Amino acid sequence: MRVICDMSRFVARMTLIIQCSDRCERKQARANLSGASLVRQRASPWPVVPGPSTKVAEEMTTDNWEAVERCEVCRATKFRRLGEVSDRLYRTTGRFTLVRCVGCGLTFINPRPTMKEIGLFYPTEYTEYQAPLTPRLRRWEEDKGRPGAKMGPWRRLVAFINERMSYRMIPPYQGEGRLLDVGCASGEFLDKMRLLGWQTYGVERSPAAAEIACRNGHRVLVSDIENGLPIPEASFDLVYCWHVLEHLHSPLRALREMARLLAPGGRLVLAVPNFGSFQAKLFGRFWSKLEPPRHLFHFDKNTLRALLRHGGFEPQSMTTRTGATSYCRSFRLLINAVLGTRFMRDPAAAVFLFEIPVFIASLFNNLGLGSDIRVVCRKA
Numbered sequence: 001m002r003v004i005c006d007m008s009r010f011v012a013r014m015t016l017i018i019q020c021s022d023r024c025e026r027k028q029a030r031a032n033l034s035g036a037s038l039v040r041q042r043a044s045p046w047p048v049v050p051g052p053s054t055k056v057a058e059e060m061t062t063d064n065w066e067a068v069e070r071c072e073v074c075r076a077t078k079f080r081r082l083g084e085v086s087d088r089l090y091r092t093t094g095r096f097t098l099v100r101c102v103g104c105g106l107t108f109i110n111p112r113p114t115m116k117e118i119g120l121f122y123p124t125e126y127t128e129y130q131a132p133l134t135p136r137l138r139r140w141e142e143d144k145g146r147p148g149a150k151m152g153p154w155r156r157l158v159a160f161i162n163e164r165m166s167y168r169m170i171p172p173y174q175g176e177g178r179l180l181d182v183g184c185a186s187g188e189f190l191d192k193m194r195l196l197g198w199q200t201y202g203v204e205r206s207p208a209a210a211e212i213a214c215r216n217g218h219r220v221l222v223s224d225i226e227n228g229l230p231i232p233e234a235s236f237d238l239v240y241c242w243h244v245l246e247h248l249h250s251p252l253r254a255l256r257e258m259a260r261l262l263a264p265g266g267r268l269v270l271a272v273p274n275f276g277s278f279q280a281k282l283f284g285r286f287w288s289k290l291e292p293p294r295h296l297f298h299f300d301k302n303t304l305r306a307l308l309r310h311g312g313f314e315p316q317s318m319t320t321r322t323g324a325t326s327y328c329r330s331f332r333l334l335i336n337a338v339l340g341t342r343f344m345r346d347p348a349a350a351v352f353l354f355e356i357p358v359f360i361a362s363l364f365n366n367l368g369l370g371s372d373i374r375v376v377c378r379k380a
């Protein structure tokens with residue numbers, strides 16, 4: 001009951017902030033928030049998906065979808081049509097047109113569902129929104145991420161190889177250990193980082209996923225980062241944004257907000273699928289990371305670097321990585337299309353088999369052809 005009361009009070013406060021059109025009033029309202037100000041917000045415009053979203057999406061029309069007039073990276077207005085794609089991964093309804101900017105090569109869905117509608121394409125079984133398992137740190141994660149970590153050459157090599165093979169990077173501890181995970185979903189990464197001593201904060205669009213993260217003790221704001229967050233500037237030592245930027249309606253506005261939230265010397269650690277990867281070229285429209293319309297944008301190293309600079313960041317390192325799961329998943333989508341089957345899961349044995357092409361693909365990672373791009377940035 002007390003939690004509900006706390007939440008109600010917070011909703012009232014957030015509503016006050018949102019309703020304040022005057023800048024000064026908004027500032028005052030923010031100042032009235034107690035403590036660290038990052039709390040559980042429930043007054044979100046994000047729609048709660050009632051049951052499987054496929055049903056809802058079937059009833060949608062494309063009439064009120066929005067057209068993207070200008071390129072997010074170079075502001076050009078001419079785009080070349082690449083073709084139509086559909087959601088082969090979760091089988092939500094609709095066909096989406098992929099276009100490529102003639103100015104810079106950024107690829108994106110155009111027209112697209114609005115921010116209000118896009119939640120309908122995130123099914124209840126969406127992987128990232130499920131409750132995370134009990135967090136467990138692997139040896140290399142602890143070696144690399146614990147405060148004051150010092151490693152000998154051998155342990156450093158082991159950590160380097162493991163990180164190149166793993167889905168996530170573990171950033172070294174820094175500053176006062178204030179971490180914001182943008183698009184934290186149900187808080188799996190936050191769980192792990194808390195074990196390493198970080199103060200964990202998140203922003204998440206899905207109220208259901210955010211609630212799981214809150215229940216596990218993280219401070220999560222239900223909001224869209226593109227619209228700005230009611231948090232003072234320079235509040236974090238690390239902003240982590242892992243496979244989220246491609247989901248956002250304005251990655252540029254999101255990056256500018258992340259830059260505002262970072263303390264001097266803080267870092268942004270970010271990953272997106274690599275549209276310039278060998279895997280993307282190999283599988284074409286069956287590439288699992290196309291994920292229309294959840295993935296609104298597709299970056300390669302050049303477009304991502306340009307966007308980061310516009311957003312106020314200077315990339316310090318940019319690497320690529322390939323995972324067995326995305327190979328297996330893309331192959332499954334291809335099989336389903338060719339044979340008319342409806343396989344929805346990747347058996348562990350099949351993923352294991354794909355470790356072989358992944359090992360071969362890892363030889364291409366140094367050429368920038370891996371299926372994910374990972375960047376560590378400082379504020380420019």
Ligand SMILES: [Zn+2]
Binds near residue numbers: 073074076102106
């Ligand atoms: Zn462009």
